[in-house]
Amino acid sequence: MANEVKVSEISSRHIPLPMQREIRKRCGFGCVICGLPLYEYDHLLGWANVKRHVGEEITLLCNQHHREKTAELLPIEKVREANKTPFNLREGVSKPYVLHYSGAECEVEIGKNLFSTRDGGHGTTLVPISIDGTALLRFVLEDGHLLLNLNLFDEYNRLVLQILDNQLCYVPSQWDIQLTARNLIVREAARRILIEMVFEVPNRVVVRRGRFLRNGVEVLVGPEHVVIVNKSGRLTGNIMKNVRAGIVIGPHKPPLPGVIKMENVSRYLGDRAAVKRWVKECFEAGC
Ligand SMILES: [Zn+2]
Structure with a gap:
């Protein structure tokens, strides 16, 4: 049978990783x-009965x-x-999956840069990254609540994953999305990570890798x-305590x-080689 891995070949219950991703997708x-992003891999016919891994025979079920x-x-x-x-x-x-954030202080680590703040009254916020008036990452400290917000766009400017006041949800059209323990990884393709972050509750988030x-x-x-x-700027080792905002790019009102x-x-940083070719062609054509 296609897409089948016999147990003798792997001698364990471990489902091969590429098959796991196909099942997730x-x-x-x-x-x-129910859609909950915390799940287990379930052999529809029961592992004890089949003792084999066939992608079509495996599904995802929450606890x-x-x-x-x-x-x-x-x-x-019903499961079928x-x-x-x-x-x-x-x-x-x-x-939506609700993250358990709380407290009067918060900290965000992004690529070895630290941003932190503490509740300074109504509507205190910490915005580590904002572009053109859109806070891509934001903590709101309000009435004893700590609310994480994230807006993650793809390169077509489409919102693909959002955390709205601690509620995580996503459009299930990505190549891969994995919430494993505290780690969230979104991949655009094999070996192309859109974001890898760790929810260190109750009051910290770490962005390890990604593209905002x-x-x-x-x-x-x-x-x-x-x-x-866009600016060839590089940041590392910065510790920004009691700040309201970190990296702010573009106009904000x-x-x-x-x-x-x-x-x-500059927003025109696409394929520079293609731009050079285009300029050369234009020059040679005398336009
Ligand atoms: Zn469920």
């Missing part, structure tokens, strides 16, 4: 019944629905039905530094008091 990166299936409180027909039309794919957006994109501006995050591609402010950045 096919299931909309969530439990097929509750997995237990219900095992206890035969959830009929297998949901497996054909997974919740998140039907809805076009994932079921908005309106032609690109901010790259690596394990050791942040690069603002009202102005945001960023530690690193870049109002004017």
Whole structure:
């Protein structure tokens, strides 16, 4: 059978990683019944019965629905039905998952740069990255609540993942989305990470790698530094305590008091080789 891995070849219950990703994508990166992005891989026919890994025979179930299936409180027909039309794919957006942030202080680490603040009264915010008036990452400290917000765009300027006041949800059309323990990884393609972040609750978030994109501006995050591609700027080892805003690029109304402010950045940084070729062709054609 195609797409089958016999247990003798792997001699364990471990599902091969490429097959896991195919299953995640096919299931909309969530439990097929309820959409929750915290799930387990379930052999529809029962592992003990089949002892083989076939992608089409494996689905995603959250802890509750997995237990219900095992206890035969959830009929297998219902799971099969949901497996054909997974919740998140039907809805076009994932079921919101609530992150447990709280406290009167917060800290964000991005590529070895630290941003932190403490509650200074109504509507205190910490905005480590903002582009053209859109806070890509933001903590709001309000009435004893700590609310994480994230707007993640792809290179077509489409919002693909959002955390709105601690509620995480995404469009299930990405190549891969994985929430494993505290780590969230979104991949645009094999070996192309859009974001890798760690939710260190109750009051800290770490962005390890990623690309913050908005309106032609690109901010790259690596394990050791942040690069603002449009300005060839590189940041590392900065500790910014009690700040309201960190990297602020483009116009903001009202102005945001960023530690690193870049109002004017070029948006024309596509394929430079193609631009050079185009200039050369124009010159040679005498236009
Ligand atoms: Zn579920």
